[in-house]
Amino acid sequence: MKKQRMIFVGLWMLFFMVCLLPVTSAEAKTSAFRQCGRETKTGKYYIWSDNSSRYLYAATSKSGNGSVLTEASDGRRIAYMQISDGFTVYYVEVEDSGQNGNNTGYVYRIKVDGSGKKQIGVMKNVSGITTYYKGNLYLSGHDGYSPMDIHTYRMNVKNGAAKRVMKNACVREQKGQYLLARPNGGAPCPVAYYVYNCKTGKATRITKKGEAACFFRNKIYYAECIGDPHNSSTFRIRRCSLSGKGKKTLVNKIKAAYIESLTLTSKYAYYACYDSKRNKTIYYRYNLKTKKKAKISHEKFKLGTGYF
Numbered sequence: 001m002k003k004q005r006m007i008f009v010g011l012w013m014l015f016f017m018v019c020l021l022p023v024t025s026a027e028a029k030t031s032a033f034r035q036c037g038r039e040t041k042t043g044k045y046y047i048w049s050d051n052s053s054r055y056l057y058a059a060t061s062k063s064g065n066g067s068v069l070t071e072a073s074d075g076r077r078i079a080y081m082q083i084s085d086g087f088t089v090y091y092v093e094v095e096d097s098g099q100n101g102n103n104t105g106y107v108y109r110i111k112v113d114g115s116g117k118k119q120i121g122v123m124k125n126v127s128g129i130t131t132y133y134k135g136n137l138y139l140s141g142h143d144g145y146s147p148m149d150i151h152t153y154r155m156n157v158k159n160g161a162a163k164r165v166m167k168n169a170c171v172r173e174q175k176g177q178y179l180l181a182r183p184n185g186g187a188p189c190p191v192a193y194y195v196y197n198c199k200t201g202k203a204t205r206i207t208k209k210g211e212a213a214c215f216f217r218n219k220i221y222y223a224e225c226i227g228d229p230h231n232s233s234t235f236r237i238r239r240c241s242l243s244g245k246g247k248k249t250l251v252n253k254i255k256a257a258y259i260e261s262l263t264l265t266s267k268y269a270y271y272a273c274y275d276s277k278r279n280k281t282i283y284y285r286y287n288l289k290t291k292k293k294a295k296i297s298h299e300k301f302k303l304g305t306g307y308f
Contacts, residue, residue, distance in 0.1 A: 032132070034084070035081065036083060036089065042086045043085070045084070047082060047084055047112070049082065054071050054076065054077055055069075056068070056078050058112060070108075070110055075095055076106070077093070078094075079105065080128055081127070081128025081130065082128075083130075088110070089109065089111075090129050091108055091129065092105045092107050092108070092129060093108065094106075101147035102124070102147075104122065105122065106119055107129070107137065107155060109157070119160075120137070120160050121156075121162060124144060125141045125147070126153075127139075131171055131174045133198040136157065138153070138154055138155075139155060140153075140170050143164075149168050150183070151169065152165055152196070166194060169194050169196075175215040175242065177197060178197060180213055180220065182210065190208075190225040190229045191209075192207065192208050192210065193205070193222060195220060205244070206220060206222060206240060207222060207224045209224045209225040209229045210224050211258055211259035211262075212262040214263065220240050220241070220242060221239045221264050222239070222262070223238075223271060234254065237249070237250045237251040237254070237262065250288075251284075251293055254273060255273075256273030256274055258273075259272070260281060267288060268285040268288065270283070270285045270301060271285075271286070282295065283300070284296060285300070285301070
């Protein structure tokens with residue numbers, strides 16, 4: 001019988017784990033706002049915080065300590081996740097209550113030159129900003145009852161009004177108006193995957209038993225478990241439209257303990273499977289044109305996906 005995989009972490013570690021998994025953009029070259037980070041250049045700047053600091057830093061190169069862009073108020077820290085379009089930065093100052101992971105998050109915007117700092121709104125139990133779409137920020141946070149269940153909230157940047165738009169789902173990737181979401185990083189796989197339409201405000205569940213998912217061009221590709229997720233060791237690779245319709249199976253009956261990753265390129269779908277019997281990861285690529293799969297080496301997988 002296949003054992004359900006569970007990652008056991010402390011309450012605080014699980015709460016901050018969400019912050020350490022930044023959203024990726026499927027339109028990195030054209031997307032206005034994107035996640036900040038010490039290794040990510042947005043416009044002319046690298047912008048980051050270390051999640052325990054009162055400071056938000058900016059630099060024009062990857063090396064060096066950078067300069068302080070802004071400082072959090074006394075008793076607060078800068079949340080790890082920020083977004084920027086190279087001109088404006090949205091970030092959160094967190095004031096911890098010290099009980100059950102509860103906090104108060106003060107959402108700000110500031111220009112990359114340090115001017116124009118303004119508070120946008122206030123939200124309870126926030127972990128960070130995940131993304132932005134046409135006047136609305138999307139943030140991760142919990143409801144104050146269970147810090148393990150992280151939800152997605154939408155905040156209007158003009159009036160600071162906030163509303164929960166997805167329950168027990170965090171944004172992992174963005175493609176224009178569409179957001180790909182799943183439960184937080186501490187949840188056991190398989191898990192449900194959702195696609196949220198920022199224009200309609202509607203979330204559609206793609207699968208109940210997902211292992212991995214990503215946007216590619218105008219499709220969503222995902223790996224899911226076949227059968228009982230607690231007993232099955234069989235998976236498949238599927239794709240659907242951005243609205244979650246028109247599902248089609250590409251690779252069927254994959255035997256593995258679980259799917260470690262799924263990455264798309266213009267020619268191939270790369271996926272990695274963990275073989276529990278041999279205690280090793282097996283790598284494959286699926287040719288999108290010929291519809292044939294082939295086992296490949298780890299080196300070819302790294303070259304094809306850019307994962308090292």
